[in-house]
Amino acid sequence: MEIKRREFLKLLGGVSGAVAIGTYGCNQVIDVPERLIELAKKGLGIETWKNTICGQCPAGCGIKVRLVDDIPVYIKGNPLYPVNQGGMCPSGHSALEVLFNPDRIKEPLKRIGIPGSNKWEPLSWEEALQKIADFLIKQRRNNKSHQVAFLDGSEQNSLMSEHIAQFMKAYGSPNYYQYPSVKNDSVPYLLLQGTQQIPSYDFLNTKYVLSFGSNFLEEGYSPIYYTKLYTHLKELTEKKRTRFVQIDSRMSLTAINADRWIPIRPGTYGALALGVAYILIREELYDNEFVSKHTFGFEDWVDNEGYTHLGFKSNVIGNYYPEQVSKITGVPGETILEIARELGNNKPSLVLGDQGSADNTNGTYSQMAIHSLNALLGNFGKEGGLYFTDQPPLAELPRVQEDELAVKGNSQPPIGCTYNTSFKIMDFSINSFTKNILSDNPYPVSVLFLYKGNPLFNALNHHDLAEALKKIPLVISFDSFLTETSEYADIILPDHTFLEKWDEYSNIPSVGFNHVGIQQPVIEPLFDTRNSANILIELGDKIGGTVSGSLPFENFEKEIKFRVEKIYRSGEGAIISEGLKGDWLEYLQQRGWQVGRYNSFDEFWKLITKHGGWWNPIKKEKGIKNIFKTSSGKFEFYSQLLKEWTDELVLMKGNDSHQNRELVLSELNINARGDQVYLPHYEAVPVDEHMPLYLTTYKLLTNRNGQSSNQPMMQEMFGYTSHQSWNTWAEIHPATAKDYGISNEDYIWVESSTGSIKLKAIVNPVVMPNVVAIPFGLGHTSFGRYAKGHGVNPNSVMKNLYDSLNGNPALQATKITISLAT
């Protein structure tokens, strides 16, 4: 036996042992795939590891890819990369199924059928690019450069987005949008403290965390980073534990791991937050010093014209006493009392708000209410509070050179914004984007670039969006797969998968330190695909002039190098490396802000690509002053910015008259009046009262935005928590199920005013009564053999509602009824 095994090892060289275990394995050589036998005959199977950044979701984890004879066979977390420190999420592991997916687009395609007909014919790169370039040039010559729009669904803080922005600006169009857009999510922070940045939370030093629907372990910006923090915390605080309390209408992964779960009626988070504020204020549990020093609009105040304005305090005291709040939220008064006291008595204590509380028509106001709790607790610029990371010392891209065509184009109003195209607060709303395209308001869109993402699948207004896509003369999609959306494209320029391309990721939102990750090819492109970034450079060159001048790089790799070189010069931080394993924070603290010296940039570059990234955990000391960029230089309970901009809108209606203000407010779907509009307050969600149940959706780690639906492994373990594979299910509380005569595993109809879907019911008490929770991700009508026709898409029964302040879709605002499917 032994000898045989040796022989076998020889056969497979470096990659020892298809031998399972025991002494019988030798016979199992026959079980090794042909390919490997051949490789083995060729010589030793050489095993190598390459570091890169995972592109499955925006979380930007560092991954280590195992290659045997240059073919990736396994992926694990990069133990050195500070964001995930060797951790991974399920979908990261199925990345190889993206790379080797049988449904990949292998060459440029031209649509021959009608949009959505999915009939294609191949096209040579030169032909395709020339075609597009000509069109773009024509547009430009006719002063229509602004009619070129770019929709970037990557959701990623990568160089790519800046790259695109650069291109669009140089070309002369204001219409570059990210969807979903992080900028939108940060609107509340913009309104309250004037900075458009997602805060990071100092979990490690806090005693108590109150999370308003923020599912940071599952749906957050970087779940694995938070998982790491979370468990690191549990290690640190064996004795005195940090207490996690999760407020959510469904028991999310975060809620399961929290110390307490408080169910709440969807869309009423803001009210609860203010209810908590009520008690903090009443019982003097808030940070009086901070509030008096660094906040604006807490007490009632008088403006220059001598008008008295309502203060946060009196607003809260007046409207949000526990009985009232518990009537709105369904949370018992004593519970509110409890959490408020725990919050006030366990400082430093943190308050988080996201997903559940944000994805609603009143999302922005809820977030403001929740965030203002942090102000009451004085959680700024102190240990165990929240903070804002610095920007990494990356080189800015060269200043965009705008010729007069570009200037003219850029001066045009962007079409991606809400009801009035100059509403500055919001970055992008797919809803108004669509409406504007359909109504040619203020101008038609003639070219649309699509990069990654799948708006037709994600958006709540997919019908209109489809129409809009049909309307646009030229739709170009950079995509590796045929998705619902790219089916509407006229030309598809296949992109590399992230394992084949260069990119650079810096500062994932809410990750608590400065970091840069290098995404690099681990394998030669399998097919005739190209990096979209390079395509843009090429297009720029074809257009020529200032456009090519603004992207003066041979290719994307060079561009990244150019950016990274500045880090090297700055000498800040460190390339992640063996030394930083283990208890990294302390290590760097005592080691000062710089680790390691590099003789040359080439060495630096070699190292950073070898290890996968750079980081700098040391925060620059910031006075509270530079946290708040508001006009008052303080934290503004009363958002003067919001006031200013609403006033602008009012003026655009003509004069500042009562009815104009009414008009504006009603168009913004704001029910509050007077000063309340600019204060954190509770806005009731407009729901169909005749529908008895709430519909809430959530995203699973196995398939965060439906982008993993074409990976069989993820399809199979989609519902690993309730042993559901390849299909969608609806969670229903036993009481509710009883009312509707539904038992576990029954099939039910979920019906809203916009449509109905049939799916399996899972009856268990992890969702509050009268709420039906459905995971988002499946129900594709395209996107390859593994995605198509499995499960249902809850968004298809959702009402097309949006938070009109920041333009985000309201995923929790639909009410439904259910019935047993027969």
Next chain:
Amino acid sequence: MNSMQNKIIAMAQLVSFLAMWIFVIGIIIWIINLISISVELQDAPGVSLGISLVAIPVFITLACILTYAYFGFKKNTSNLKNHSED
């Protein structure tokens, strides 16, 4: 019934009889083999022995009974033949 046929039949009987023995012996060998394996793998030896102790004798007795019957009948038929000769 000619004698030729008789001979063939007698042969056939003998063959089947031997086959029976081979079968039984085969089984016994197999069981012994199994015991050796179980000893080698330190399986519960009590069980193995128990089974084999039951199985082996059973097969042997069966075989013996058949043999007994076989020859018992044979012997008798032969003297019958002698009778018929004279």
Next chain:
Amino acid sequence: MPKKIQYENELDAPLFRPIYETGKGFYITVGILMLIILWALIMYITQIWFGLGVTGMNQTITWGFYIINFVFFIGISHAGTLISAILRLSRAEWRRPITRMAEVITAIVLAIGGLHPILDLGRPDRVLNIFTSGRLQSPLLWDVTSITAYFTASTVYLYLPMIPDIAKLRDKGGKLTWFYSFLSWGWQGTEHQKKVLNRAISILMIMVIPIAISVHTVISYIFSMTLQPGWHSTIFGPYFVVGAIFSGIAVLLILMIVSRKVFHLEDYLKKIHFQYLSTLLLIMALLWFYFTFSEFLTGIFGSEPHEMEIIHYKFTGPYALFFWGMLLLNFIIPVIILSIKRFKTITGILIASIAVVIGMWLERLNIVVPSLANPRMELPIGIYIPSLVEWSLFLGGIAVFILGFVLFSKFFPLISIWEIEEGREEGIKEVEERVHSYLPGKETGSK
């Protein structure tokens, strides 16, 4: 047909008739059965081709029809040999027309049952591994050994008592003379041969009883040796044996009634035989209930959570219908029919027996599936719905059994002729002496 074979003048002519006269009925039955078997064969080939995926089993419920039927068929096999052996031992004179049939059933059903585990294998091509690298500590191997032993024993036990009848057939001549003379081992019916034969039989019947019992005990071990709740029970050995004999007698009764009708054996299988046998059935029914009762009582009384889970599942779960059906068919119906004189007619007995056979099959189902459907780990409870393939193979098994019986009846007398004769000649005298010997008074010189 050269010359018509003379048997009409025989005393036991009705026993020869089915052998020498072939009606249309015979060919039709055989034809139909052949078709069914062919179908089953095709189904099995598909299973080999595509794998066990074509069945209704899944990761939690990994055993289904095949194992159920395995236990069921082996159970039936207990009819024959055991009963005939016991009757022979107790020298019950009414056994004479019954024994042969009983033994036939055993032989055929064992062959079928024994093959079922192979149907259940994921890799039948590797079945020989149990010879090269078998492990005696696995209850499955205990089965292999004990079933082979039982099979050989019962075939021998069927064969030896048949020799005199075979000789009879040989002497009648006809096309198959060579065949019969090959099997008859030159039987001449001399005193010496009779002595030899009787001795052989008497050794066999003593030996067969323990084997038969052991076989079904061992089969129960397959289940009770695991830690599964609902299986891990010491009572299982006897429980299975009783169940086996129970179903065995039922099948025997059915066949007796049928062949009595078909082959006009009213003269041989008299009402009295059915009376006696059905009484035995009744006793078994009660015994079976006793075991079932104590099995569940211990479970419920101890109320160990996992046990309870499964008992609850049996009582109320998706298979509850089968469970209560089992009680009805195995206990209530037979007891009512067999204990009330008025119902205890041939038809009544037939109904009761059929009920029992179905009931016993349900019992096997209730043992195998629910325990597997409720794993100890908190996994979603699986459901098992047998596929077409499984049903076909079940049907095929039954078809093979009937075919075997029909063919046997074509070549050999279903009732032991020589034993009947023996009964006429010596039986009566012998019984008389025996009765005398039981009675008070001085020993009459009984040999």
Next chain:
Amino acid sequence: MPKWAMVIDLDKCTGCGDCIAACKLENNIAIVSPEEANDGRVMFWMDMITIYEGEYPNIRVKRFPKPCFHCDNPPCTKVCPVNATYKNEEGLIGQIYHRCIGCRYCMVACPYTAKVFNWLEPEWPDEFKNCFNPDVSLRMMGVVEKCSFCAHRLLKVKEDADSDEREILDNEYLPACSESCPANAIDFGDLENKESRVYNLSRSSRAYREMEDLGTEPKVIYLQKRE
């Protein structure tokens, strides 16, 4: 002789399910068709068990990963008729795929339902055949398979250790699940080695094993949630 064991800290485990994916990728576990999956024939070596305790709204959800427990007193190896599943000298329970006759007796006998069966011929599109892990043999139709504690990794580690004459270090041999668990909840190591993390954790007051009353002596030890 080392005694390999796994310690899963349920206080840290968030139930993210990464272990499942890592395991599937590392061990070339077949992915069954949706229809098959519907019939409950999904193959996970590492599975996720969820238990709901308490009354709404004070529900405690206990969610824990379940690999093969590699019992010291395994019920499965006892019943295998062909010695296709067995306990090797280091206490790992092995499966010999090419010898298994597919009687599924071991699955029936395992109280933890840790084993899965290949009901149909496992199939992959050719593209995916590229990224098989060459260290792990593929299974064929009709055989039973289960978690092996990534024993193929042990082989490698052993060879490394042998080549530079030394003992295997603690945390040198890690199964895929433990290696990539984002919560560091899965520890793996040698119970015989008094210095190993696993040894110390296994002596914690929170340590327990699934269904200890069965006397199967699992070598997967759970650490209870702290309250």
